[in-house]
Amino acid sequence: ISGVLAFGGVGGIAIGFAAKDLLANFFGGFIIHLDRPFKVGDWIRSPDRNIEGTVEQIGWRLTTIRTFDQRPLYVPNSTFTTIAVENPSRMHNRRIYETIGIRYADVHSMKKIVDEIREMLKNHDEIDTDQTLIVNFLTFNASSLDIMVYTFTKTVVWVRFHEVKEEILLKISDIIESYGAEVAFPTRTLHLPDGVRLANEDRHKTQDSRSRESSETSESSGGNKSGGSPTHGESQSGESE
Structure with a gap:
């Protein structure tokens, strides 16, 4: 139990x-x-x-x-x-949030580029202007001047959203190009003092000179070996005369 x-x-x-x-x-x-x-x-x-x-x-x-x-x-x-x-x-809108960098050389065109991008978005049929719309010069980045693009599409359909986003990004690219500007990419500039540059040039010249001297010496040595010294038979013949 x-x-x-x-x-x-x-x-x-x-x-x-x-x-x-x-x-x-x-x-x-x-x-x-x-x-x-x-x-x-x-x-x-x-x-x-x-x-x-x-x-x-x-x-x-x-x-x-x-x-x-x-x-x-x-x-x-x-x-x-x-x-x-x-x-x-149940979303009412979808968000486009991008950071786009242009070159430091294009700083004088920044204001015009930003204004035209903002105007393009305000007039775009697929952008909901009742929602937050921001286009501003954001920051001085390491290799670029960054522009923030923040806006919302009317469509919430995933495929259609990406079609609209693609169209907007291509229009932004055209606007940047129209001002002779370019999208930036990571770069690094190396500044050498004049003394370092001249020292490097002198070193290369010295190396080239030594290479030429070595080549000439090799050619001269090769010529002496081929016909410079008499043979053993010739030496004996001279002695008998």
């Missing part, structure tokens, strides 16, 4: 833990249906967990998410009561 009671106690504990998780998942499903943080078809992601994709089904125990590489992801509903969830599908 004691063995049966012991087994029953262990089994009861196991069932209790299982029931706890099951109830937590049902409670999570109830909260999802009550608060509606997302619905079927929404694109959601969690900064706390590696969860991102499109919601396919919301059950009472778990939610099915289709990831962007088309894998099904089954998430227990209790998880959503303990993590933060983003719902990009």
